[in-house]
Amino acid sequence: MTQIHSDTSQKEAQSKVKLSARNIFVDYGAEHVLKDVSIDIPEKTVTALIGPSGCGKSTFLRLFNRMNDHLEGFQRKGEILIDGEDIYHDQKHLEELRETVGMVFQKPNPFPKSIYENVAYGLRIRGVKDKKRLDQVVEESLIKAALFDEVKDHLKKNALSLSGGQQQRLCLARSLAVDPSILLMDEPASALDPISTAKIEELVEELKKKHTILIVTHNLQQARRVSDQTAFLYFGELVEYGNTEQVFTQPKEEQTAHYIGGRFG
Amino acid sequence: MNRITRSKIIDQLFKYFGILCTSIGLIMLAALLINVFSDGFGRLSIDFFTALPSRFPEKAGILTAWTGTLWIFGLTILIAIPLGVGAAIYLEEYTRKGFLSNVLEINIANLAGIPSIIYGILGLTIFVRTLRLGESVLSGALILSLLIMPIIVVSTREALRAVPKTIKEASLALGASQWQTIWHQVLPAAFPNILTGIILALSRAIGETAPLIMIGALTYVPFVAKSPLDEFTVLPIQIFNWISRPQAGFAINAAAGIIVLLGIVFVLNGIAVVIRQRARNKIKW
Numbered sequence A: 001m002t003q004i005h006s007d008t009s010q011k012e013a014q015s016k017v018k019l020s021a022r023n024i025f026v027d028y029g030a031e032h033v034l035k036d037v038s039i040d041i042p043e044k045t046v047t048a049l050i051g052p053s054g055c056g057k058s059t060f061l062r063l064f065n066r067m068n069d070h071l072e073g074f075q076r077k078g079e080i081l082i083d084g085e086d087i088y089h090d091q092k093h094l095e096e097l098r099e100t101v102g103m104v105f106q107k108p109n110p111f112p113k114s115i116y117e118n119v120a121y122g123l124r125i126r127g128v129k130d131k132k133r134l135d136q137v138v139e140e141s142l143i144k145a146a147l148f149d150e151v152k153d154h155l156k157k158n159a160l161s162l163s164g165g166q167q168q169r170l171c172l173a174r175s176l177a178v179d180p181s182i183l184l185m186d187e188p189a190s191a192l193d194p195i196s197t198a199k200i201e202e203l204v205e206e207l208k209k210k211h212t213i214l215i216v217t218h219n220l221q222q223a224r225r226v227s228d229q230t231a232f233l234y235f236g237e238l239v240e241y242g243n244t245e246q247v248f249t250q251p252k253e254e255q256t257a258h259y260i261g262g263r264f265g
Numbered sequence B: 001m002n003r004i005t006r007s008k009i010i011d012q013l014f015k016y017f018g019i020l021c022t023s024i025g026l027i028m029l030a031a032l033l034i035n036v037f038s039d040g041f042g043r044l045s046i047d048f049f050t051a052l053p054s055r056f057p058e059k060a061g062i063l064t065a066w067t068g069t070l071w072i073f074g075l076t077i078l079i080a081i082p083l084g085v086g087a088a089i090y091l092e093e094y095t096r097k098g099f100l101s102n103v104l105e106i107n108i109a110n111l112a113g114i115p116s117i118i119y120g121i122l123g124l125t126i127f128v129r130t131l132r133l134g135e136s137v138l139s140g141a142l143i144l145s146l147l148i149m150p151i152i153v154v155s156t157r158e159a160l161r162a163v164p165k166t167i168k169e170a171s172l173a174l175g176a177s178q179w180q181t182i183w184h185q186v187l188p189a190a191f192p193n194i195l196t197g198i199i200l201a202l203s204r205a206i207g208e209t210a211p212l213i214m215i216g217a218l219t220y221v222p223f224v225a226k227s228p229l230d231e232f233t234v235l236p237i238q239i240f241n242w243i244s245r246p247q248a249g250f251a252i253n254a255a256a257g258i259i260v261l262l263g264i265v266f267v268l269n270g271i272a273v274v275i276r277q278r279a280r281n282k283i284k285w
C-alpha cells in the first residue's frame, strides 16, 4: 500500500513532523486490526482520527504511548517515530515516553482521591515532594484545563464528586501536569453534555499552541471544527489523510465520501 | 391484567419464602445463643480469664487458651496476609493468562476445599518434624496460615479484579510503573474488599480445631506461651476438651468458653465492618 501524505499547504510544509507511523501492522491474536498504516503528523496541530466503530482508531492512538503493550495478544510490526526516534526500539523508557505523550480517555477516569492529588499524581510518582512545586504545578495545570476557577476553593474534595465535564477537564489537567508535548484523546467528549463538549473543544484549540494533539472522535462536526488534518480509517486501513477542509469538502476516496456523506445525512 | 396479578402473587410468595429462610437461620442461632448463655453466662468472671486449667471445674480457667488464641491469631495474621495478598497480586497483575495460570487458579480453588485435618497432617510432617519447630505456636500459626491462604488469595484476586481497568490505565498512561499503579491505585481501591476476605478467613482460622489437635495442642498446657516456640492451646480446643469430660461443671465451663470465643469473633467482625464502611465511603465510583 502506498504511503499517503498530508495535503501540504504552505503552513504545514514548514512545520516539522512530530509523529510518524511507518508501515504499522497490528494483530490481536489472529485478528488483523491495522494494516500497513503510515502517516506523518506535523507539530502543534490537531489531527482527527475518524472511522466506523471497530476500525482501529483507539488501537492506532494507543500505539503512540504504548498502551496496547498491556493487552492480551497484541502484536505490532512497523515503526512509530516521535521526533524521528522509534519509541518501540527501547523497552525501558516507558516512563519517559509517557511523560512526553499524555492521554485523555473516553470516559472520565479520575482517581478516587482529592482533586489536588489527582493532578499531583504524575509528579508524585516521579518522586517530587516539594510542596511549593506541587502547589504551583497543580494550579497551573488546572488553569490550563480551564478548571481552576471552579475548584480552587475545594482542592481537597474528592474528584468523584465533580460533574462528568469537570472530571474530564480534571483528567486533562492531570495529563498536563507532567508537561507532555503530545496529547492523545480518545473520544474525550463522547460522554459529555454539549456545553462540556464545547469547553473541551475550546481547550483543544488553545492547547495546540503548545501541544501536538491526536483526537479520536465519532462526531464529524467536531472533527471538522477542531482539527487541522483528518485521517479516515476503515477496517484497519488508512483510506485518506489530509487537510481537514479538503477531506470534508473534496474527499479523494469514494469510501471517505461515503462515510462522511452518510454521517451528514 | 391476569399476568400482572400472577407475578404479584409469585413476588409475595417469594418474599415469604425468603423471610422463612432467613428466620430459620436466625432461630437456630438464637436457640444456640440462649442455650449457651443460660449455661455459661454465670461462669464468666475475672477468675475464669486468669485461671490456669485444672482438674476441678470451679477452679479451671481459660488463661492459657485465650492467650494461645491471641498468639495464634497474631502470628497467622503476620504470615497469611502478606503471603496471601502477595500471591494474589502476582497472579492477578503479573502473570499472563495461559495454561500455567489456569492450572494455578484451579489448584488454589481446590486447596480451599481440602479438609482441615489434612493440613494438620501436612503441618505435623513439615513444621513439627522436618523443620523441628515442635508442637509450638509457630507451627500452629503456619498450619492455619496454609489453611486460610487459599481463601485470602481467591478473595483478594476478586477484589483486585473489581478495580476498574480505567483507573489502572490512567495511572500507567501517566508513566507510573506497574508496581506504582498497584500500590497507589489498585490496592487502596480494593482494600475494603480485600479486608472482607481476610476477616472471613481469619474468622475461620480462629475457630479451627482439627489441624491443631494433630500437632498436639490438645495436651495439657499449664503455662502461658511466652515465645512462638512454646507449646500452646487455643480456645476451641479447650472447649472441645471440656465438653468431652463427664463432669457437669466442665460443661458449664465449655459454655462460658464458647461465649468468649463468640465475643472475639463478634468484635473482629465488628472492627472489619467499621473499617470497610469507612473505606467505602471514601471510594465511590
Ligand SMILES: Nc1ncnc2c1ncn2[C@@H]1O[C@H](COP(=O)(O)OP(=O)(O)OP(=O)(O)O)[C@@H](O)[C@H]1O
Pocket (backbone or CB within 6 Å): A028, A031, A033, A051, A052, A053, A054, A055, A056, A057, A058, A059, A060, A071, A072, A073
Ligand atoms: N484488547 C483487545 N483484544 C482483542 N481484540 C481487540 C482488543 N482491543 C480491540 N480489539 C479489536 O480491534 C479492533 C479495533 O478496535 P479499536 O478499539 O481500535 O476500534 P475503534 O475504532 O476505536 O472502535 P470504537 O469507535 O468503537 O472505539 C476491533 O475489531 C476489536 O475487536
Ligand SMILES: [Mg+2]
Pocket (backbone or CB within 6 Å): A057, A058, A059, A186
Ligand atoms: Mg475506540
